[in-house]
Amino acid sequence: MKFNDAVFRTALVPWKKGKMTVNNKDQSPAGNASKQHLTKDEMREKIKASLAAKEATEFQSSSPKPSSERFSGQNRPASRSPENSSASERTRSDKARQIHDAVSSGYAYDQPRQQRAPQPQHQQRSGGNVATAQRPPRPTPPRHYEPVREESNAGKICIIIGIAVLAVLLLSYIAGLAVYHSKFLPKTYVNGVDIGGMTAEEASDAVLNTAQDMGLTFIPKSGDPITFKGSSFGCTVTLPDNALTEPADESHALWFRKLFSKTEYTVKMQDSYSEDALVSLIAAYDWGNVPPTDAKVVQNEDGSFTIQPEDNGNMVDTQKLSDYTVAQMREGNNTIQMADSDCYKKAAVTAESLEPTLALYNKIGAVEITYDMTDREEIFDPVGTEKLDHATIMDWITTDGDDITVDTDKASAWVQEHIADKYDTLVTGYNFKFKATEDGEITLPIGSDGIYGWKTNVSATVEKLVDYIKAGEAVTIEPVYKVEGFRMNSNAGVTYTGNTYIEVDICHQHLWYYVNGELFLESDVVTGKESDPTRATPPGAYKVWSRESPRKLGTYAVQGYETWVNYWMPVTYTGIGLHDLNRSAYGGDIYINNGSHGCINLPLDVAKKIYDKVTINTPVMIVP
Template sequence: MKKKPIIIGAAAVLLVAAGYFGAGSYYEDKFLPNTMLDGIDISNDTVAQAKEETTAAIAQTQIQIVENGETIYAFTAAELGVSIDNTEKLETMKAEQSGWNWPILLFQDKQEETDLSGVAVDETALADILAAMPLENETRTAPVNATVVKGTEGYEISPETAGNKVDLELLKATMLEAIIAGETEIDLTEAYQQPTLTADDPILTETVKKLDDLTDTVIQYTISGQTETVPKTAIVEWLGIDENGEVSVNREGVAAYLQGLSDTYSTYSRTRDFLATDGETVQVPSGTYGWTLAVAAETDNLIEYVLAGEDVTVTPNYNGTGYHADGADIGTTYVEVDLSSQHMWYYKDGAVALETDIVSGHPQTPTPTGVFYIWNKEEDAVLKGYNPKTEKDYESPVEYWMPVDWTGIGIHDSSWQPAYGGEYWLTAGSNGCVNTPPGVMAELYGMIGIGVPVVIHS
């Protein structure tokens, strides 16, 4: 009587075993139930069948591009020329669900997506589809980054603007992702170009604070005995931020400000009122003497001062000669040549150290008037040039030569001159130089240094 239950139990075990091994054998080369790839059911498919089924299903998927609730374009994966190589993905999925574990996995959902690296499109078809969409037109605007602007009470942040210009590379990636995910709609706004700097960026907050601090910087220039303070309003106007949100200084604005200072204080190219030895005040045109601010070099310096944010008092860089910190121009040490009286004086610290009659340029080759300076000294020089009076070139050896301009005019001895002063220059005048008696010239040469101003007037 007890043998019947035993026989039934053994039969049940055999039946279950047969079912387990039978199903295991069946799923050895097939996917288990509830297996999905890219939203497509591949249950009970072999790898080859799953590849064919997923490829065909994806190819027929239609996707709509929607903007502001309206469909602006629709296409299928086939029209896009999509090709999918998901063999490796399918083989990996199959290997991960062993057929002999089917009872455990039977009631578990298995959902996977194809890696985009296995997806390719026809670039020509893609370009044609993108060209057919209304993506490039005058109504689309690019996003605008948040920035720092000058407000009524200092600097403030102006928020970013979204815009509706499309990021084509992002749209391409979104299209491929939609195809793989089995989505049928793409919101074009998700492919809009995005601002790279937003109002909540800490860089901008720090920039506002830094700008406010920089505008309180006191920068002073001492120029020729005068003090010029760079206006706070100018600094505010120059300061800004670059495309990376960093503090910047407007170079053109700085250069214009410095050029204004140069125009105010520089002495080069300036006509001067000069108190001559005879007591008369004469106007003397510009010559080689004088200075200007070195605007280009000083622009770099001033930008550094502004960005450093530290109070500073400096003397600006300058070009030329004759700069005096006390504001003097010609000063008290100079040479005066009076063409009308044919006389020359050398003043040393305000007192006459030497004077002499001279012979200036012939009426055909007059000595130029102006404020010049001795820029070189040379002994035993040979002066060469063209004499328009004789219409011949000349070579004149001199013992002492001190040029004062860039055209060959200078002061030198002239052993060939029999007399000096008076009206001798009308007939025996030089080619423009100041002819000086040899003995006097030797004395002057030993007394005078390079850089001394030479005022020539009539």
């Protein structure tokens, strides 16, 4: 059975002669004086015991039979008379009605806590007789509602405090909006000046006054900053228009955030000053008096060499500093980092620059320089190596303290004799020893328009040679060339091992293309018109120096013709080359009276194959 609080409170009402009544006035004051604090569980147990006792009493009153006749094996009444049953039902109905009335009226909550009236008399059975006994009054269990009231009060207090705090914060926020209305927010800095809480006019004055007091500050590479007051060179400072717009645009609705962090702005000032006065001021100032000294190579007692480092001193090139300062001032900068201006005078010779010289002094006796000319097309070009030994190098060198001089006249003579004269082939009057396909070994002059061969740039080679000598290392290098012939190793990503060239035989009107000594293709051709010397194809040593597809040849104004070709491979600088031309026939005697204007005419498929395979600098030997 569940008991709600109303049942609890109703159970505390005193019993009278088997009938439950509610009587607030009969409660004893003494009960209040002696009330005990019981838990809810204890109260439930007491109520259960009281109800059980009342039911027992009512049952005894309605059933005066002996105990031997009243109970069966299950300890329950065997039978009741109609009269007793009716009385019991009426008693229970009365009790239920009283409980219902008590719950409906809120009796337990509305009445003050008082000691219950004296308990009703209980019927007791003694044998077969029913006796009435007066039970002592029970104390009413205390009702605890104070904590509920305390919690409710505490909640109300918290709400009141919260409202008060919010009110204070709201008032503070509104006050902040009022304080910083039309003013800069707190912790706002412009050029290092705190303008928080200032109006625009006040902030402008503060920034300008600070800038005017600062004037111009120089930061040297060492030592304290050097300041020129603005008045010393007629300087006045103004703020550009809208210079303070950005800090003024900060959100005032969030002004409180600026209490915890600051913002800094940099504004370039507009200076009005006399540049001439500033330049004069810089020129007259004593920036330093220690001149720079150069590094040098010194000889030690044991014969070895070391470098004595340079000392840059502290003297200033005032012209550089003036130019840099004026430029910075025009940009609105009044703090000059002197090191950035490169104004400090420096030693002309540094220790780092003398490292090669020192190495040369210590290692020159072991230097050997080798020139390598072995990657040429050997069938046409002389190949080999030339070594410049250390004894020859030492003969070219003179020293003056830490200065080493190489005799370039001696070096040039050696390069001319041992490289240019022995290995250059692009020289007027040079004759190639060549084995023609049809005629065998022949001597082929380079020709008046010949462009194939090697030509050394003697002066550039000597210049690099001096650098190699001063570097003091043994190296293997190539000469510097004005013109290069065909290299065997690699051209345009294609590897060659030698004997790669194109041969055109005018007499036999035929072409052969050899790649690495193997015949790649051959074809009949038509060369220049032999009966007209101005259109004849000149014999000699040439090379493919360009590739174009397609290309228009000739002009009506100069050559009297214009022709578009698909594949153009010029071999001279005067307009002669290999190209396709649609003819009915090739080879034979066509060239004598119906030859070209000097070019080598090819069938279209042959021209395409050559164009796809050939690389720049491939030799083209035109045999008479």
